[in-house]
Amino acid sequence: MARAQQSAVAKHHVVVIQQITGITDLKIPALYIKVGDQTMLVHSLVDYFMAYPTRSLNWKRKVSRALGLFYDFCISYNLVYRSSKTFNFHKRLIRKFALALHKGTIDVDEHNDKLSLYWPPASMESTKSILSALQTFIDWCEVEGIIEQQSSNLLTRPSDERTTLRFLNQAVKAKAFMFLSHTVTASELAQGIANRQANKIIELGGVGKGSGEVKKFPAELVAPLMEYGFIKDESASLPEEREDLTAKMITLLLIFGGTRVSEPFHIWYNDVVPQFDGSCKVFLRHPADANTFMVGEQNMLRKTYLAQRNLRPRNDDNNSKSYKAGWKNLKVDNTLSAPVFFVHPAAEALFREMYIYYLSYRERLMKSYTDRYGTEHPFLFVKQTDNAGEPYSIKAYQDALKRAYKRLEKRLGRPIKYGKLEGTSPHGPRHLYGQILAEAGVPQKVIQNSLRHRSVLSQGIYTEPTFKHVTSELEKAKHLIESNGCTSLGKSDVAVLEWNNG
Known part of the structure; x- marks a missing residue:
């Protein structure tokens, strides 16, 4: 055999x-x-x-x-x-x-x-x-x-x-x-x-499997992760030596902006626009066909700008594994742009503050890149050590996130497993983002735009009620029925459910 x-x-x-x-x-x-x-x-x-x-x-x-x-x-x-x-x-x-x-x-x-x-x-x-x-x-x-x-x-x-x-x-x-x-x-x-x-040609049936409870990022880990997870050296004086700035900024976008893990890797340095009121506008733009939005080159396509620097859009299948970043069909406007909506103003203000400092830090790293290649690139997030200045990779972020969990394990004294089933993979924060909006009573169309879905049907998996929420609502309904507050079910209907055990 x-x-x-x-x-x-x-x-x-x-x-x-x-x-x-x-x-x-x-x-x-x-x-x-x-x-x-x-x-x-x-x-x-x-x-x-x-x-x-x-x-x-x-x-x-x-x-x-x-x-x-x-x-x-x-x-x-x-x-x-x-x-x-x-x-x-x-x-x-x-x-x-x-x-x-x-x-x-x-x-x-x-x-x-x-x-x-x-x-x-x-x-x-x-x-x-x-x-x-x-x-x-x-x-x-x-x-x-x-x-x-x-x-x-x-x-x-x-x-x-x-x-x-x-x-x-x-x-x-x-x-x-x-x-x-x-x-x-x-x-x-x-x-x-x-x-x-x-x-239908053949009915194969199904496995009776529902969507189940969404594995979102554990809400109780958000604060300690942001406070302690990315600390590399508490005694360091420079922010980039004390914290992993790149990984922390990306995590802010995932948790509080609801981005997919691949989307921050398409952001150019000019796609972030700090506002005077302390807020911060962040745009996700089509990797190839959106304009550069750069002064003097507003009408140039991104793929053209990159080609002039011997680069392809990062969603191109011909890219190396480290440079590649996927791109879903987002709901975009006529400029092929989609804004990131921060779910918390404090997170937005923190991202703004970090971005302003990161630009000067990035400029120092980019000098090493231009010395090697003779030209710059426009991507915001860059590598810090090996091949400094090169576009940051998804694999590098995943490794940084795992290191952050290890630091958090020591801080909290309990294990934190990395994985999709635990909600701790890079996609878990997006589910948490959708859950927060749903539980806050945000209208479905607003959630659709916040998650940048093309169809309102798409966010069902992100706004699925949790087991705890379902149980709570059913308990409220049970008490309503027992107090005869539910007009659809009278006392005579309930009487047949009583059991006399003598």
């Missing part, structure tokens, strides 16, 4: 990361399939990626993998089962593909795999994700006219790419397995809900 695998692997295809000829800085996971004795590039998939150039490399990898795995399954299935093709065979085959993904292809009783794929069972979420990626691609091919909507011959050994795609089109007709992701617009959600049941 073949060696155990952690996930389905390629058999009749290969995915290669390569650059598209004639296009600068657009690398894609190109899919090559084995057709007879030849290896063929799936050109339509290249066109698909060119139609969505700003999508992440991970998203493109998922599409290539989904199409490649389905191709593998079709080839292996046809080699083993050469039975006559019955009515609706195409949909039956994709149902078998879905089950093969979810349940695995290895017979647990006979300990063999007739398809010779040796796919281990995949989770429900992974299975649905693959099917969704596959179906979305085929829908696009149909709209583009790459494949016709009418039926065609079944896939045996395809003579060309169009035959393969026609087969896929027959097997996959709608995005039936698409999750209600918070990145999807409200109109897309409405259309998906309307079409889902009518177009």
